[in-house]
Amino acid sequence: MIDWLDDASLEFPPSHRALGPDTDAPGLLAAGGTLTPERLAAAYRRGIFPWYGPGQPPLWWAPDPRMVLKTADFKLSRSLRKTVQRFAATPGCEIRIDHDRAAVLRACASTPREGQDGTWIVPELQAAYVAWPAMHSVETWVDGELVGGLYGVNLGRMFYGESMFMRRTDASKIALCALVCLCREFDIPWIDCQQNTRHLASLGGAEVARNVFEAHLAAHAGAATPGPWTYHPDHWHRLLTST
Structure with missing residues (x-):
């Protein structure tokens, strides 16, 4: 029970x-x-x-266990590196933070998930997250159009990833790369991914025992929350040269 x-x-x-x-x-x-x-x-x-x-x-x-992505262990494949380089060099391509959080939530809710019938991002959950200042969206924009992104929660030196979507190839991966950049800038060592997936494992995600995860939260989630959540194109350079 x-x-x-x-x-x-x-x-x-x-x-x-x-x-x-x-x-x-x-x-x-x-x-x-x-x-x-x-x-x-x-x-x-x-x-x-x-x-x-x-x-x-x-x-x-x-x-138990819990899937996490340690930002220091993020794997930037050769193909994804080239994608990020093209995106960063193309006029009209930009990362926006919290520009339209509600739209990101709606897009994630409408994205089909393998093995799931319907969505878990129900309207009342969307409303609660939008009303919560700790929720952030990392958005991929091309020529003024929202083409991909993700949302999650930042508490202290901890980020909890929730869901992502894409309307163009690799748009969600680009947003994830931007999130890793931000977490490194803010000294956030772990991104919670909740459940193990092959995709997350390919990017460097790994499982940890629940008690290890909870100990990490005790040490990091209560710290001062960094901010403001803004993004600068120089972050790409630091990601590409340090990964």
């Missing part, structure tokens, strides 16, 4: 009570609770995140 959250409290059960690997929902910790920026902040500081579908109550997860 999992806990049902009480709206009168922002407390979560300890993560060791999450369902185990031999269950139908490994990592599921709790359900319920009104989705608000305050509840999201309380969850993320504990390494807990919401993930549920239309018609379901909020479901809260704390998986």
Whole structure:
């Protein structure tokens, strides 16, 4: 059995009570609770995140192990390096930060996901994230058109990646490269990726045990939050010369 959250409290059960690997929902910790920026902040500081579908109550997860991308270990392949170089040198191509967070959320919600029926980025979740200043979008723009991007959460020296989308080839990868640049500039050593995928592993992502992840959060998520979240073209040069 999992806990049902009480709206009168922002407390979560300890993560060791999450369902185990031999269950139908490994990592599921709790359900319920009104989705608000305050509840999201309380969850993320504990390494807990919401993930549920239309018609379901909020479901809260704390998986073990956890997929993370250590920004120092980011793998910039030869082909992706060339893509970034072309993008950086082409007039009309630019990275924007938080220019249209709601549009990025809507685009991520409408992007089909392998093995998923529908979206977990339901309207009430979109509304809660847009109202939360800790949520940031990294956006790929070409000639005034939003062609790709990602969104996630920054707390202290920690970034939690949530979802990405693309409308042109490699547009989401370009946004991820920009995010890595920003995290390096802000001394953010880990990007939380939640679940293991082949794509993330190819970019340098790796699994860590939940207790290791939680120890990292304790050391980094409570630090002073860097900012402002702005992007400068010089960041590309530093990425290309240091990766």
